[in-house]
Amino acid sequence: MRRRQQVRRKWTIGLVVGAAAVAITGTTLVGVSAASDKTAQSPGTIVCPDVRAALPAVPDRAADEVNRNLTLLQTQIDEATKRLASSAGQGGKDFVQNAILGPLADKRKATIDRIAIAIGRVTPPTPDLDAKNLATCQVQQAAATSTAAAQSTASAGASPSGHQHTQTGPVPADFISIRKVPVTRNTVARTTRRGSAGVFTARCGNNENGHFNSDNVVVAPGVGNGAHHLHDYVGNKTTSFRSTDASLARGGTTCRDRGDRSSYYWPVVRDITKKKNQKRVPGELKEDLNVGKVLRPTVKITYTGNPFSKVVPMPRFLRVLTGDAKAFTNGGANAHAKFTCTGFTNRISTDKYTLCPNGRGFTRVAEFPSCWDGKNTDSANHRTHVVFPDARGKCPTGTKAIPKLTITLTYDVPTGPSFAIDGFPEQLHKPIDEHNDFINVMSNSSMRFVADCINRGRRCS
Incomplete structure (x- = not known):
């Protein structure tokens, strides 16, 4: 019988604040020039279940492979977040689901399955991580954010020359x-x-x-x-x-x-x-x-x-x-x-x-x-x-x-x-x-x- 791991609804978040303002990818804060000081509507926030929190105890012999795949999951969120920011306003009503969230879910499911297999190979049976649910991400609409405030936040992560720093905050x-x-x-x-x-x-x-x-x-x-x-x-x-x-x-x-x-x-x-x-x-x-x-x-x-x-x-x-x-x-x-x-x-x-x-x-x-x-x-x-x-x-x-x-x-x-x-x-x-x-x-x-x-x-x- 396959073990079914209870999934706690923790979330991994890729933040996107205004296509004309700031994108926070989960790894660096990227400043983007703004057209005006008017309020900019955020394209939203990509929110994914936290796979790490849903894992059972990971045996030592599986740890390296599990860690590689957990890193890959974060990379996938980062890439989808950038895509969401750069494509704001494009396509029809189903564009985000078909072009961003759908492909992201497919990649995440395959990666989560590899994690389960790696654990099960060392300590059978393969755990049921409920990959379908863990793979499904959402876009939460954020409140409107002023461009001026967003630019101020961006300055905490970018130098005056426009180069990115590897740390954002505090302000x-x-x-x-x-x-x-x-x-x-x-x-x-x-x-x-x-x-x-x-x-x-x-x-x-x-x-x-x-x-x-x-x-x-x-x-x-x-x-x-x-x-x-x-x-x-x-x-x-x-x-x-x-x-x-x-x-x-x-x-x-x-x-x-x-x-x-x-x-x-x-x-x-x-x-x-x-x-x-x-x-x-x-x-x-x-x-x-x-x-x-x-x-x-x-x-x-x-x-x-x-x-x-x-x-x-x-x-x-x-x-x-x-x-x-x-x-x-x-x-x-x-x-x-x-x-x-x-x-x-x-x-x-x-x-x-x-x-x-x-x-x-x-x-x-x-x-x-x-x-x-x-x-x-x-x-x-x-x-x-x-x-x-x-x-x-x-x-x-x-x-x-x-x-x-x-x-x-x-x-x-x-x-x-x-x-x-x-x-x-x-x-x-x-x-x-x-x-x-x-x-x-x-x-x-x-x-x-x-x-x-x-x-x-x-x-x-």
Whole structure:
């Protein structure tokens, strides 16, 4: 019997903004001369299901072939996007379907079938990826966009001489002075007598080992370059797309507690003023189109309790993520960005990078969900098995409070709007795409110690 893989409706997007304005192909931003400053109607956006998200675990021996075909799928979208932009206004009402979407679907189906065969050849039977549905793309009509605004966006990706840069965004509007950020009101309730007020600090270093790669073993296990941007790691020294529970359990750790082999990772921050002649760090891929000098943060990892209840230990190999790497195109439902500056931590920006006074560090605060369903270590969307508490800190009925993980990253960044978090090319390095991932690989005894420390109201490390 053929396995049928449940398809989660994530989407790969090729953006097209105005034939006379700007085309964003998913890899570079191309400026096109405009005839006037009048509002230009966009020909639309090509939206395709995300094949990568629909794959089962990819065996090592099939990984290279699967990755080649995933790259080909993106190339096909890019080519169709360019065709959509260049042919705007041509043909009749069925032109786009017959000349662009139909051929694109045929190419995608053949490529998806090759991916399924490659997986099935190593681990039979061949999975049913529902290639017909995954191959079908749509054109979503975008709202009208002013040519002047589009040209402004184009300037972020093209030099004055008209040459293309390999990175688009961020733009000045993506930044805000920390002094202009309102003081953030804390809505979390005071810890009750039944609550847990302790704090455990995990001391895992600042990635002195230089462990970087563009994989994401939580979201895309078995798929090389599954993130399309560079991740910075502490904790487990072996984390990659090939990692399994068993390999992580055997891996070394940068943490002082040798029983903590957990994998803590996040996208890097870059100084985007330094784009030329930058030596790439190990694990960095040029084709990911993130440019600039990788900046190293100071890392602080803490586990805290719940104001209304004691915490239970996390299960080993629990996968948890916070934020959404594609919030800019997915919408903000899963966005969870928090930016501040040292000395201004009562001011939190959720949608803009914070510009800090001299001597103050740009700070990212990643707070993870902490209400576990009590059964699963992962879920299809990597979210429903562990959810966030409400604004007061109370977990939903039917869930159990677990130690709340917070990762705080502090950077010495250049002055002004001169830095960006790595991301997917089509996301334009928007701050809202901030995200962070974690796999709990603490020994059972280490995790019990963490929970006991928190429940007793102690401060431990």
